[in-house]
Amino acid sequence: MQHFSYLTKDEKEEMFYHSPIEFSKHSPLEILAYSLGATLYMPGNRRQISDDLLSGKFIKGKHEGLTSIVLCLEDSIGDDELENAEWNIVHQLQRVHKAINAGVSMEQDLPMVFIRVRTPRQMFLIVERLGEAVELICGFVFPKFSPENGELYLTTLRDLNEREGVCLYGMPILESASVIYREQRDITLMNLKALLDKYHDLILNIRIGGTDFSGLFGLRRNRDTTIYDILVIRDCISDIINLFGRSESDYVISGPVWEYFNGSQRILKPQIRQTPFEQAFGRTGTKLRSQIINRDEDGLIREVLLDKSNGLVGKTIIHPSHIKIVQALNVITLEEHMDACSIMEHEVFTNGVIKSQFSNKMNEIKPHLNWARKILLKSKIYGVLKDGQSFIDLLGDKKEQDLFY
Structure with a gap:
């Protein structure tokens, strides 16, 4: 896999100062944890899962660029559909596995596949039924992860890895009441941190269940509102980052889901400026912005x-x-990349402050060191844009400026 693999060689050379590296489910944990990008959830009872994966539409097609997918057996599946959904996932992945063995498709063309289970027992059932096709999955997603159920999820995962001789990762979702309710949050998060630290080598990502959190308060953000505008959710996210986002913790935390994909009448004015799109694509950019x-x-x-x-x-x-x-x-901008490189280069010889090569800020070596390390890691995975290019250039068929009014 490689981010933006659908771009031609000439397009990559035009856009990137450094192109993204290739990676796979066998890459080191540090690389994989940052590589997930946009993780698409798909109901486990979907009959077209194998067609979606084998058609190539996520590689170079209508929905190109996907690198991770979650097949869901939890909230998207009714209780009466659960067993059928379990078998559907097994049969769909076995079909993909057969296609790879027959040379019809290649494993490196598939996104990383995770399965969102309801219980630890379900993990054993699915792995047992998958047989050799288990090598297609990258791990499991643990919903409503808590100190009460977390230990069993993680011991089950470790047992499966040892028994099957595979490397499966876990992605706990923090979305339960005890995580967000103010009077329970601190002790719950501390207990979760202690638990996850014991299995740190198995944790690929910590995910935040913004929808479940909102539901506990009867809230739902609208299309004009970000999750950070919902005060109780923002407060909880802040505490999660405070504990798991510390540099010494080294956990990667992903952003909550965005729910909207088809617009209707707006109350507030659009949140992105027209000029950056026109600069990138001319009249086509105006159309892209409207879309x-x-x-x-x-x-x-x-x-x-x-x-x-x-x-x-x-x-x-x-x-x-x-x-x-x-x-x-x-994707990392050239300015971010150059600042990070400069900070790392001066780490040994300079403990103070140096001016950015872009002459618009000061870089403090010690305070910005951990930031620089993360930027350079993301530079490898997502690439570095050339000066004058922005994320907008990657959206069209063909700056991360001040986009907001």
């Missing part, structure tokens, strides 16, 4: 930028139209 606004994706852009500002990497998505936006916004 983004009509699909309510200007709100998604704003929320992803806020995710990034708070140290979150990647995002849960529920519609393929969100793929390119999330991936493109994770």
Whole structure:
């Protein structure tokens, strides 16, 4: 896999100062944790899962650019459909596995596949039924992860890895009442941190269940509102980042899902400026901007930028139209890359302050060192844009400036 693999060689040379590296489910944990990008959720009872994966539409097609997918057996599946959905996932993945063995498709062309289970027992059932096709999955997603159920999820995962001789990762979702209710949150998060630290080598990503959190208060953000505008959710996200986002913790936290993909009448004015799109694509850029606004994706852009500002990497998505936006916004700008390189180069010899090569800011070596390390890691995975290029250039067929009014 490689982010933006659908671009031609000439397009990559035109856009990137450094192109993204290739990676696979066998890459080191540090690389994989940052590589998920836009993670598409798909109901486990969907009959077209194998067709979707084998058709190539996520590689170079209508929904190109996808690198991770979650097949869901939890909230998207009714209780009466659960067993059928379990078998459907097994049969769909076995079909993909047969196609790879027959040379019809290649494993490196598939996104990383995760399964969102309801119980630890379900993990054993699915792995047992998959047989050799288990090598297609990258891990499991643990919903409503808590100190009460977390230990069993993680011991089950470790047992499966040892028994099957595979490397499966876990992605806990923090979305339960005890995480967000103020009087329970601190002790719950501390207990979760202690638990996850014991299994740190198995944790690929910590995910935040913004929808479940909102539901506990009877709230739902609209298309003009980001998750950070919902005060109780923002407060909880802040505490999650405070504990799991510390440099010494080394956990990667992803952004909550954006729910909207088809627009309707707006109350507030659009949240993205017209000029950057015109500069990138001319009249075509104006049309692209209108399409983004009509699909309510200007709100998604704003929320992803806020995710990034708070140290979150990647995002849960529920519609393929969100793929390119999330991936493109994770690309590193040349200014960020050069600042990070300068900070790392001066780490040994300079403990003070140096001027940015762009002459617009001061870089403090010690305070910015951990930021620089993360930027250089993301530079490898998502690439570095050339000066004058922005994420907008990656959205069209063909700056991350001040987009907001």
